[in-house]
Amino acid sequence: MLSNWYDFRDLGNPVSRLIEGLEDAGVSDGWIYVITGLLGAIGILTFIGIAAVINIWIERRVIGRVQIRRGPNRVGPFGLLQPIADAIKLIQKEALQPKVADGFVFTLAPIVIFVPAILAFAVLPWGEQMVLADLNVGVLFILALGSTTTIMIFMAGYASNNKYALLGSMRVIAMLISYELPGVLALLGVVLFAGTMSLSGIVGFQDFYWSWLIFFQPLALLIFLLGSTAELNRTPADIAEAESEIVAGFHIEYSGMKFGLFYAVELVNAIAVSAVIATLFLGGWWTFGLENVIPGWILFIGKIYAVYFIFIWFRGTLPRFRIDQLMAFAWKFLLPLAIVNALLVAVEVFVWTEYDLNAGVVLPIFGVVNFALAGVLIVAFGRMIGAAYERYPKQPMMYRDIDVPLPEPAPA
Amino acid sequence: MVIAFWTLAALTLGAAAMIIVVRNLLHAVLFLILSFIGVAGLYITLSADFVAVAQILIYAGAIAVLMIFAVMLTPRSSRNNAGNFLQLPALVLSGLIAAGAAIVAYETEWREADRGSFDTTAAQIGDALLSPFVLPFEIASVLLVAAMIGAIVLVRED
Numbered sequence: 001m002l003s004n005w006y007d008f009r010d011l012g013n014p015v016s017r018l019i020e021g022l023e024d025a026g027v028s029d030g031w032i033y034v035i036t037g038l039l040g041a042i043g044i045l046t047f048i049g050i051a052a053v054i055n056i057w058i059e060r061r062v063i064g065r066v067q068i069r070r071g072p073n074r075v076g077p078f079g080l081l082q083p084i085a086d087a088i089k090l091i092q093k094e095a096l097q098p099k100v101a102d103g104f105v106f107t108l109a110p111i112v113i114f115v116p117a118i119l120a121f122a123v124l125p126w127g128e129q130m131v132l133a134d135l136n137v138g139v140l141f142i143l144a145l146g147s148t149t150t151i152m153i154f155m156a157g158y159a160s161n162n163k164y165a166l167l168g169s170m171r172v173i174a175m176l177i178s179y180e181l182p183g184v185l186a187l188l189g190v191v192l193f194a195g196t197m198s199l200s201g202i203v204g205f206q207d208f209y210w211s212w213l214i215f216f217q218p219l220a221l222l223i224f225l226l227g228s229t230a231e232l233n234r235t236p237a238d239i240a241e242a243e244s245e246i247v248a249g250f251h252i253e254y255s256g257m258k259f260g261l262f263y264a265v266e267l268v269n270a271i272a273v274s275a276v277i278a279t280l281f282l283g284g285w286w287t288f289g290l291e292n293v294i295p296g297w298i299l300f301i302g303k304i305y306a307v308y309f310i311f312i313w314f315r316g317t318l319p320r321f322r323i324d325q326l327m328a329f330a331w332k333f334l335l336p337l338a339i340v341n342a343l344l345v346a347v348e349v350f351v352w353t354e355y356d357l358n359a360g361v362v363l364p365i366f367g368v369v370n371f372a373l374a375g376v377l378i379v380a381f382g383r384m385i386g387a388a389y390e391r392y393p394k395q396p397m398m399y400r401d402i403d404v405p406l407p408e409p410a411p412a
Numbered sequence: 413m414v415i416a417f418w419t420l421a422a423l424t425l426g427a428a429a430m431i432i433v434v435r436n437l438l439h440a441v442l443f444l445i446l447s448f449i450g451v452a453g454l455y456i457t458l459s460a461d462f463v464a465v466a467q468i469l470i471y472a473g474a475i476a477v478l479m480i481f482a483v484m485l486t487p488r489s490s491r492n493n494a495g496n497f498l499q500l501p502a503l504v505l506s507g508l509i510a511a512g513a514a515i516v517a518y519e520t521e522w523r524e525a526d527r528g529s530f531d532t533t534a535a536q537i538g539d540a541l542l543s544p545f546v547l548p549f550e551i552a553s554v555l556l557v558a559a560m561i562g563a564i565v566l567v568r569e570d
Contacts, residue, residue: 105442136532140465147473151445154480158438170484173477180473197534 016129040132044121047301048268055267056083058305059312066316087260095256098161105159110254110261113152116145117265120272125200127285127296138199139187142276143180146231149269150176156262157250168249171239171323175230178330183227185338186220189345190280193217203284209359210288214281215367219341219374221281223334228273229314230326233266236318237326270311271304278303332385337377344373416457424450437483441476448472462534 018039022032057072057080064071072079097106123138125131135141150173157169191197193216194205206212214221230237241249251262278284282303285296321329348366351357427447431440448471455464541549 102436105439135461135465137462137465137534140462140469140534144465144469144473147469150473150477151442151480154477155442173480177474177477 037132041122044132045118048118048121048271051271052264052267053083053087055271055308056086056263058308059267059315062309062312063316066313090257090260093256095258096253098253100161101253102159102161105155106253107258109152109156109159110258110265113149113156113265114261114268116148116152117268117272120145121275123199124275124279125203125284126300128291130285130297131200134198134200137197139191139197139202139280142199143184143187146183147176147180149231153250156254160250160253162253164246164248165250165252167246168241168252171246172233172250175237175239175323175326175330178327179227179230179334182223182330182334182338183231185335185342186223186227187280189220189338189341190217192342192345192349195349199279199284202280203286206283207286209363211363211367212281212283216363216370217281217341217345218371219337219377220345221277222374222378223338223341224280225277225310227330227334228277229311230330232269232273232311234270234311235315235320237321239321239323239326270308274304274307274311275300277307282307328385333381337381340377341374344370413457417454420450420453420457423447424454437486438480441479441483444479445472445476448476460533462537 019032019036022035027035060082061071061079072082075081075085097103120142122132123135123141125134153172154169157165157167157172160166190202190213193213194202196202196205202213233241239245241251246252251259254262278300284303285291285300287294287296287299287303291299348369352359352362352366424447427443427450430443431447434440434443448467452464452467452472455461455467
């Protein structure tokens with residue numbers, strides 16, 4: 001990397017220049033730490049702010065494209081100013097609060113729900129030296145943040161004092177508990193394989209062995225992707241705010257900018273999870289040597305949006321699950337697969353380290369074996385738990401599912 | 413470090429006191445979560461990063477949700493708690509326990525560890541769990557599996 005401070009390819013350069021300047025000026029280590037931390041936080045917050053605005057436009061345009069309509073296209077060129085118009089509308093609206101609501105918790109919920117969403121970005125490596133807090137337990141930290149979101153959503157649902165809101169938040173809690181397990185077990189496979197829980201360590205592993213982890217952990221990626229779709233409350237699994245069942249779920253009573261915060265946090269969470277997937281499975285900033293030409297953080301943002309596109313694609317194409325289907329999917333399908341995957345990875349890593357095999361020989365074999373087993377397991381499990389496809393069903397499916405006998409045919 | 417310790421200690425103890433003071437059960441659960449987070453912060457000041465994150469994951473994430481479920485499934489949980497005649501005995505008992513703990517903590521001669529902090533606590537904990545403490549670890553997991561199967565058997569309808 002070049003070391004000119006104005007070289008934009010490595011944003012670490014201006015920071016390291018700044019640190020050197022501060023050290024020369026005789027500033028103590030504690031203050032240097034504070035100043036660099038603040039600078040990094042400002043950078044990340046800027047990215048989050050811009051992303052939250054841009055993503056509204058991206059999401060609506062892409063879903064429009066998927067559903068063969070146009071999406072926002074009137075305000076500004078290609079409708080680019082639509083998010084700003086939306087935000088102005090939301091700010092102008094009156095922030096209503098029900099008389100029976102629990103006032104303090106009602107106001108607090110949309111504010112604190114932003115905390116885990118933003119904190120997740122702190123441990124992500126944006127470049128070789130660009131990580132705000134390089135925790136040893138980065139993966140666990142992200143999982144812990146994901147589990148706390150439940151409480152904020154419950155606060156919102158409970159404080160609204162509305163039965164739909166309460167139903168929605170109880171659904172979120174039940175769903176998040178279920179989907180946390182497959183997600184954790186899927187990431188356990190990744191952590192076992194890489195041998196570290198630090199996110200920059202996992203990127204370093206992929207750099208060292210010149211390969212992305214997606215080639216060794218396809219099943220883990222699939223399980224984590226589906227599990228995080230549920231945790232994000234996005235459409236195939238958005239039973240928390242299912243419009244057709246419980247109106248808007250936990251944010252039914254929120255209006256104005258409080259609703260805007262919930263809307264924004266959904267987008268920020270989606271970006272955070274995309275960034276985690278891009279880091280763990282797609283190499284983060286490392287892209288087969290391309291990061292020497294293009295700055296790593298631009299590649300990383302590109303990967304984030306590639307994963308985010310898949311989430312939008314899900315949202316545009318898949319219908320909503322019923323709540324029992326969603327639970328059964330987590331417990332009967334994702335969880336056993338995740339356990340099998342963790343077991344498989346443990347055996348592979350054991351064989352690899354115990355017999356001290358050459359990585360260049362072993363890793364391609366692991367990749368092929370894992371891909372084959374992923375396919376076989378998914379098909380076999382689907383066959384085992386799913387109902388067989390009937391070409392000519394004898395009676396309507398809904399009747400059979402809820403076990404209601406068909407009415408007797410009327411006498412002719 | 414000192415400022416962080418006192419802030420976190422005040423947060424933890426203040427939240428713990430508010431659990432008792434507030435009448436609303438759900439507010440008490442929320443203060444309990446705040447108290448858990450304060451304890452996690454205290455672990456961070458002790459550079460026990462794994463324990464701190466596990467504290468948030470398990471206590472603020474899972475145990476709190478369990479408590480929320482318990483409160484929501486309690487009939488008439490929306491009714492605020494009234495005072496009852498056990499207030500004074502409870503105060504005396506908890507005061508005695510707190511005094512006992514304080515005296516023991518004050519009288520003990522604490523040894524200072526002469527090594528620095530561990531670099532990676534996660535790896536150390538993993539090694540410790542699987543070599544010297546493997547038997548308690550396995551017993552705990554067998555116990556948890558038994559509890560899980562028991563719960564499933566209890567609620568099965570057929």
